[in-house]
Amino acid sequence: MATYVLTDASVTVGTDISAWVKSVTVKLDKAAVDDTNMGDTTNINLGGLKNWSVSITCSQDHAAGGPDAVMWAIYNSATGTESIVILPTSAALSATNPSFTGTGLLTSYPAISGSVGAKSEVTYEFVPAGNMVRATSA
Numbered sequence: 859m860a861t862y863v864l865t866d867a868s869v870t871v872g873t874d875i876s877a878w879v880k881s882v883t884v885k886l887d888k889a890a891v892d893d894t895n896m897g898d899t900t901n902i903n904l905g906g907l908k909n910w911s912v913s914i915t916c917s918q919d920h921a922a923g924g925p926d927a928v929m930w931a932i933y934n935s936a937t938g939t940e941s942i943v944i945l946p947t948s949a950a951l952s953a954t955n956p957s958f959t960g961t962g963l964l965t966s967y968p969a970i971s972g973s974v975g976a977k978s979e980v981t982y983e984f985v986p987a988g989n990m991v992r993a994t995s996a
Contacts, residue, residue: 868945869914871928871962871982876948878916878925880979884944884958885911886990910990911983912942912962918971918978926969929982933967939987940964953994961988 869879889906916925932940942962949955962984972978 862946864946866947866949868943868948870941870943871914871984872932872940873923873928875914875916875925875928878919879914880917881913881915882944883911883913884990885913887911908990909986910960911985912944912960913981913983915979915981918980925980925982929964929967930969932964937987938964942984951993951996956992956994958990958992960986960990963987 867876867879867882868874869876869882887909889909890903891906893902893904894900895902918924918926920926932938939961941959943957943959945951945955945957947955951957963986964982965985966981966983968980968982970978971980
């Protein structure tokens, strides 16, 4: 896969919610830990702890199996966590269609969002409850 237009991402949060997804972002960060010493003329940094987040915007649907039911179950669970698997397309896992998998803590669950006359869309936010793994084969 070369450059592409994102039109068919696969988004699973315990359950496949791809049919409702409007946008998805997997953000990977690493802390910069200062390692600057006397005599250095530039700030020097070491790579610190990794961090990640997942943001999923969905067309809201309160029906069974829809995003609201899926997220409500996660929000209401004892841990508030769920396995997240995201691929750029719904095609098979491959070197050009890698998966990003991690256990995420649901930190934002807007049950209802919208304004008069507008379609209801909600954005769910997840932060790490474990490592994020990138895979290109099963």
